[in-house]
Amino acid sequence: MTRFQVRRKLRKACSKAKYIALETLSMGHESVSHTGSKLGFRASLKLVGMKPFIRALTFGSTTVLGLSVVAGSAHATSFTLTSPTSGGTLGNGFTPVGGIVLDLIGQNGVRVTTQLAANETFVGFFDSGTPVSSQGNPGTIGTQTGFNSSVISALGGGIKEVGVRFSLYDGDSASGDFDDSNDNTLLVNGLDFGDWSSVNAENTDNQGNTGSNGFSGGGFRNNTLDTGWFYSNDSTLLSSLYDSLVNTQQVVYQVQDVDPYDNYYDFTQGISSNLSNVGQGPSVQPSNPVPEPLTILGSLAAGSFGVALRRKYNKQQQKETAEV
Numbered sequence: 162m163t164r165f166q167v168r169r170k171l172r173k174a175c176s177k178a179k180y181i182a183l184e185t186l187s188m189g190h191e192s193v194s195h196t197g198s199k200l201g202f203r204a205s206l207k208l209v210g211m212k213p214f215i216r217a218l219t220f221g222s223t224t225v226l227g228l229s230v231v232a233g234s235a236h237a238t239s240f241t242l243t244s245p246t247s248g249g250t251l252g253n254g255f256t257p258v259g260g261i262v263l264d265l266i267g268q269n270g271v272r273v274t275t276q277l278a279a280n281e282t283f284v285g286f287f288d289s290g291t292p293v294s295s296q297g298n299p300g301t302i303g304t305q306t307g308f309n310s311s312v313i314s315a316l317g318g319g320i321k322e323v324g325v326r327f328s329l330y331d332g333d334s335a336s337g338d339f340d341d342s343n344d345n346t347l348l349v350n351g352l353d354f355g356d357w358s359s360v361n362a363e364n365t366d367n368q369g370n371t372g373s374n375g376f377s378g379g380g381f382r383n384n385t386l387d388t389g390w391f392y393s394n395d396s397t398l399l400s401s402l403y404d405s406l407v408n409t410q411q412v413v414y415q416v417q418d419v420d421p422y423d424n425y426y427d428f429t430q431g432i433s434s435n436l437s438n439v440g441q442g443p444s445v446q447p448s449n450p451v452p453e454p455l456t457i458l459g460s461l462a463a464g465s466f467g468v469a470l471r472r473k474y475n476k477q478q479q480k481e482t483a484e485v
């Protein structure tokens with residue numbers, strides 16, 4: 162067999178494997194025996210063996226896959242990239258740490274997500290930091306713009322669930338810190354989204370990999386980089402939030418402090434500079450965003466065919482050499 166022929170066979174095997182992968186996933190067991198007749202016993206065994214693995218990829222480890230793309234690391238935590246809303250894992254482009262992530266689930270189940278870059282937020286004490294216009298109590302952490310009428314109308318007339326994630330170094334709101342137990346409250350468009358001390362937060366390194374300090378169990382800790390999710394499905398609160406979106410087309414994140422101006426905030430501190438400038442405007446997410454595992458199955462299947470073909474090619478070569 163010439164190299165050209167091998168390459169052509171490989172290409173054919175690739176497209177076949179991809180097609181079969183799609184079928185196998187959509188049709189279940191019956192298609193395996195069907196593909197078995199087409200591809201031979203060994204190939205069908207491979208696909209059978211792969212099915213549970215692919216399931217795991219689809220439902221269990223999509224987060225890990227997403228993380229390795231974003232953070233470029235195998236140790237990235239799934240906690241920060243998994244929203245507490247029914248939407249679950251964030252789509253591509255979200256950093257595992259840093260910035261303010263907003264995850265909205267509309268009345269119709271449609272998901273809208275956005276991330277305000279960390280370096281677009283307030284820095285300092287709220288009586289002296291910058292930008293000056295954000296000072297005060299409540300103080301403005303940052304503002305997410307871009308909620309135009311098409312994004313808002315995608316939500317189907319209301320909001321069912323909201324998740325808000327931010328990362329903060331030295332938050333001082335965990336148990337025993339000077340701003341613990343109800344001192345700091347998150348306001349979103351002026352609405353109460355909860356006490357910072359009751360939000361579980363996870364320590365990470367500057368790229369979003371699991372940190373040595375684990376979970377706080379509540380609050381953003383002293384001298385620690387912590388990332389936590391706020392969540393609400395309170396229909397009254399979310400109805401007010403929806404109205405505020407319609408009226409202002411933006412989301413203003415603020416902190417209300419019971420004893421203000423004692424806490425220093427820098428939402429870029431401890432976060433790698435390549436992550437602190439990453440943000441994206443509000444966008445409507447596709448309803449069924451799981452194409453990656455299929456592509457992966459295609460590549461895996463194609464890979465194993467490739468190996469088989471290469472073996473065949475090598476054998477042929479050996480035979481030809483022996484014949485010479």
Ligand SMILES: [Ca+2]
Pocket residue numbers: 339340341344420
């Ligand atoms: Ca305090």
Ligand SMILES: [Ca+2]
Pocket residue numbers: 331332333383384
């Ligand atoms: Ca501190």
Ligand SMILES: [Ca+2]
Pocket residue numbers: 339340344418419420421422423424
């Ligand atoms: Ca305080």
Ligand SMILES: [Ca+2]
Pocket residue numbers: 330331332333424425426
């Ligand atoms: Ca602080």
